[in-house]
Amino acid sequence: xxxxxRKLRSDKFPLTLHPTGLYCKKIKGKIYYFxxxxxxxxxxxxxxxxxxxGGSNDLQKPKSDNMTLQQxxxxxxSYQDSKLQANDLTVNYYNEQIRSLNRLMRFLGHKxxxxxxxxxxxxxxxxxxxxxxxxxxxxNLHISIMKAMFQRxxxxxxxxxxx
Numbered sequence: 292x293x294x295x296x297r298k299l300r301s302d303k304f305p306l307t308l309h310p311t312g313l314y315c316k317k318i319k320g321k322i323y324y325f326x327x328x329x330x331x332x333x334x335x336x337x338x339x340x341x342x343x344x345g346g347s348n349d350l351q352k353p354k355s356d357n358m359t360l361q362q363x364x365x366x367x368x369s370y371q372d373s374k375l376q377a378n379d380l381t382v383n384y385y386n387e388q389i390r391s392l393n394r395l396m397r398f399l400g401h402k403x404x405x406x407x408x409x410x411x412x413x414x415x416x417x418x419x420x421x422x423x424x425x426x427x428x429x430x431n432l433h434i435s436i437m438k439a440m441f442q443r444x445x446x447x448x449x450x451x452x453x454x
Contacts (some may be wrong), residue, residue, distance in 0.1 A: 367440040
C-alpha cells in the first residue's frame with residue numbers, strides 16, 4: 292500500500308500566483324510582486340527576503356544610552372535604505388532624507404547626545420529653516436523627515452525624545 296506524504300507548509304513554493312499572472316508574497320500585510328517567470332520570481336524573492344521580513348541586523352541600537360545624533364541619523368538612514376532596497380521608497384526621497392538630516396546635524400552638531408536635544412533646540416532649528424526661503428512643501432517635507440526619524444528611532448531604542 293502506498294502512503295502519500297502530505298506536503299508541509301515549508302515544503303511548498305513560497306510564492307503564490309496572483310490573478311494578474313505575477314508571483315507574489317504577502318509580507319507584513321503588504322503584497323510584493325516578483326515577476327511572471329516562476330524561477331526568476333523565486334530568485335528575486337530569495338534575494339530580498341531578509342530585507343522584506345525585517346531580518347536585517349543593521350538596525351541594532353547602540354549599546355550605551357549615550358546615543359549621538361550621528362548614530363541616530365545613521366540608524367534611521369539604515370532603516371530607510373532597507374526600504375529603498377525593497378522598492379518601498381524612491382531614490383529621490385531617500386536622497387532628500389540624507390540632505391535633510393545632514394542639515395540638521397550641521398545645525399545641532401554631529402556629536403550631541405540625543406538626550407541633550409531640547410525642544411528649544413528643535414524650535415530654533417525649525418525657525419532657521421523657515422527663514423532659509425524654502426518653499427512651504429519643501430519645509431514641510433524637511434520637518435516630516437526629522438519628525439519621522441525621531442519617532443521611529445525613539446520606539447526602537449526606548450529613548451524619550453523631545454518632540
